[in-house]
Amino acid sequence: MKTRIYLHVLILFLIVTFICHSSENAINEDSRSIDLVIKLENVSIGGTLIMPSNLKTNSLVIMSSGSGPQDRDETLEGFKIFKVIAEHLASKGIASFRYDDRGVGVSTGDFVNSTLDNHSKDLEGIMDYFKTKNKHSFKSFILFGHSQGGILAGKVAVENASVKKLILMAAPAVPLVEVVLYQVRQDYNQTNISNSLIEADVSAHNKLMWAIEDGKAIKEANQLFLQTTETILYEINSETKVDSSAIKEQAIAKAETYKMIYGLPSLTSYLYYDPASDLEKLSIPVLSLFGGLDYQVPIHQNKDVLENALLKSGAPYKFITFDKANHYFQEARTGKREEYAILEKNFVPDFLKKISDWILEYK
Template sequence: MKQQFLILAFLLTVFFINAQNIIGSWKGEIEFSGQKLTLIFNLTGSPDNLKATMDSPMQGAKDIPIQKASFIGKQLNINAENLGITYLGILKDNKIYGKFMQSGLSFDLILTPFDTKNTSVFNRPQTPKPPFDYPMEEVSFVNPNDKNILAGTLILPKDKKNFPIVVLITGSGKQNRDEELFGHKPFAVIADDFAKKGIGTLRLDDRGVGSSSEGNINDTSTNYAEDIGAAVDFLVKKAYKNIGLVGHSEGGMIAPMVAVKNPNVKFIISLAGPGVPINELMYQQNEDILKQMQLPEDIIKKDLSNKKLMFDYLATYNGKNIKSDFDNFLTIKLSGISEQEKKAYLELTMPWMLYFIQYKPSENWSKIKIPVLALNGNLDTQVAAKPNLDAIKTALIKAKNKNFKTKEILGANHLFQTAKTGSPNEYSQIEETFSPKVLDIMSEWILNLK
């Protein structure tokens, strides 16, 4: 859950600059509680009309918009209102010396010029490389409800008939068909592994990514579920019968949404999919990440108290003017927050986010009677394994589902990498894209279905 992570957790971020020599990219590191976070600021335009974006490579965030940027004299001023961030720096000897501030915290940050063309190449040994010894086809089709075009890759096992085939469903945020992050391409790895074992796959670019057409600003998970339903129908038209869904993170939430409406779905694999109400999941996510960052206890306590008030309010909201009502709520209940923080929190009222916060996974899981395999890593700090697997199990028992399995994967993080801590900061540092053990668990389960 990459995009809301930037808003809801303390993203350690930074700034950037421009003037005679200031146009370009600037790189620096923030150090906090023994951890370092690399930040890159990209400055374009001119000194009197400065524009800026921000990258956080370790968190997979690129081209984050900066609302206000100026360079007057030798002073750079950055204001990312959507993240509640300010930065003030002075250009001296081709370096920018400054302070980064967010939510009452202040960090020294020194920026130096950075050539984006000379970035280091990640070592990703699992990424499939041609030539491929199996059929592969570029495909596209239309979602008949929203009329948007979806494009993807269909991979089939070689010399096989009557094989199972799955639609891979990405997590939250706009992602390509490989679910690419930090140079990792987990869906490409899964598709390659499955093809070699006798399982077909269809993986898709999300709306507005790659070759798929743009979506709408008001799109929610319901629209994305319709895309996956259209993908299932596309496979049915191609005469495939044993069709399953494999969803990661929010994709694990979308899978049962599709299956309850589409009888052509024969099985589901949930990879770090939510089981508890999403407002509870988001609170737990914030608590786990903040504690792992070793923030002062008083800051953690205050932040979590504010988050619980906000999440609970939004989860039960049923009015008609959410943005103005939530603005009033923040003014009354969280009177100590800054205007920058308030603007960041108001992003929670966007249609996708509001739908997400109000969603209760059990409402669909409790209707699923087809085979289900639910997997979560015990080091996952974004979708905690035990409470979510327990909730999925409870819902499936309520559905009288007679063929399901839940399993906690020891040593795995949210991306199903073999990890040490599970911190999102590790994602880019780990060379493994997807645990071979988990690949085997999934493929063996699919191939043993009766």
Template structure:
């Protein structure tokens, strides 16, 4: 579910001369991981009096709007401290190359990254499913509040142009920070989905995750339960509108959004149906174990021992012990089993220590500790409303068979008579028609979301509304 740069490499520092020029404006740089994958970074530096601020984007992963907390320029040394985001950049001006040369660090991974002033040349990417303005429907930019959390969520509402009361869905993004279009890997799935549904007379509300894009709040401290509260406030907002059929408010959740949806529906009587896309149905701890094996970017000498150690890490992190105690025990455990693995990959000593520290802190974050203890089957079992559950047969992030069996069994156990569970052939985690289903294939596929999946979602919703 989480997308991070996950490779450790050995690098050599380049000693350069200092500079004292103003760095305001756009800078960019490209780096390569150990497996030769290129990553493009873009930084916008702005200056207010003597203080710099940074807005960062990683077009390779279609991520933008990242704002590290500290930017400092002193005697030619540039430091961008985004420790709250798990990243840091340190560089020094080189008068010979006219570049800032240094290192980008994230999660213990250290990459050589030189920055050049100006916008990067971007290859043209064909995304034919993305709608082009003017749209043949009504679009409104809006803000609604989660007063209890003290945050404002910024989003987009669309509906057909003709005045009336329309059924509506709220789109709930997957894990990690996402904008309202759920932008990732050069695709905007929620933009394509919302456009398709709106053209089929279904209104749509989608919004930036808390603490991302134009929404306020602290994403790093939020859990799945907190995101559910954001959705509940979106429901309250929709109920205040005169162009909404309040008897037909539904939820569409992708990935983590698919397990947020039942959590929301079981806290209110305002939800009339749910669509889950690539949702899990097994405990978060089991999902984490499976992904540690299927998505791991490095080999291990013994898979059984590796899994045993991962399970122990999860057990420690998800316990009810004091955080300081968990940190101490988890650091010792991670050090004992990760150090030999990283050494076998020729990682330098300082990188190993940094990786283990970042890994420990990441596992102890509120989102992870909540997720490890959350079993979505408990929430699916309590659902009495209609539900459509779709998974792709080639999803390498969420195994379709295992998770759909769990969702189906939970619905049967709870006595739900109105559900449809479907595995869509040759589709990946984003519901693209694909060859392998691997993550690195996402951006190479021209299609953003299969017309088969779009039609299945729309037709099912319209049929549910018609029957009601």
């Protein structure tokens, strides 16, 4: 069986002198689309500002995408998630800015070696840019994070008084390591692998991630991962004649691949970060959106943790669950990744309206 954790993490659940160049395009008679390049301390961040002619809120919505290098539209399986949201918000008089991750589109920098702190500085730099602009100036912001972008949005929100609202779209409330381990188990659905072997594999992943985080016993953890993988491959092929050397090669390749993946700064800086520790310090309104068929950031793993953090904070919050929505909030059949590409590139009914209504409710 080919494990798909890398794709899950990358889709999941894997700063100050400013100079701006811009171009404007009309998206409709009531709004303007303005492409910007914001030069920060060490990188340039490209993005698109949509300005409605009749603003109904003084806050700018800034969108941060999920894990892995994403463009400003957060184009996933051909679905331009952030572009669709931004254009809807504009139609309701709400301005927004969405941006390319480091190393994507016109943004410079190295995404793979960027950390949560780097991403936080980028987002803070974007806010500082709009605070200092004469044209299209904003003093308050609504941070909108999808999936792993919600971890970033929550961190920046609690550290910046200019953030007035927070929107979390399928965002983890537990450390990402827990989401990854959930995904490992999910990969064994509809297989005949014994529970004991599944749990051995979960432990092998867990020990490898921690060894890399801790900087100790990496060789031993990698060897355990290799041996566990080899055992599972023999189990999968138990009813066929297998080449033991081929099994060994597959196990070695998988172990080396995961040692590399779990060592990427763009992942490791998130793995053991606790989003709830930020959320419990919030005092601003929070909207959290869940997909009933989200198998990447499942409700049962995250919703209660998120709610407990917000109850502790005393922040006003609203949770909305869309029963038939997957991780992208498309109307899904199963919610599994395999069907993302074949689903219509639309959100479930009322998804967009619920977001704009909530934003305008708290002016």
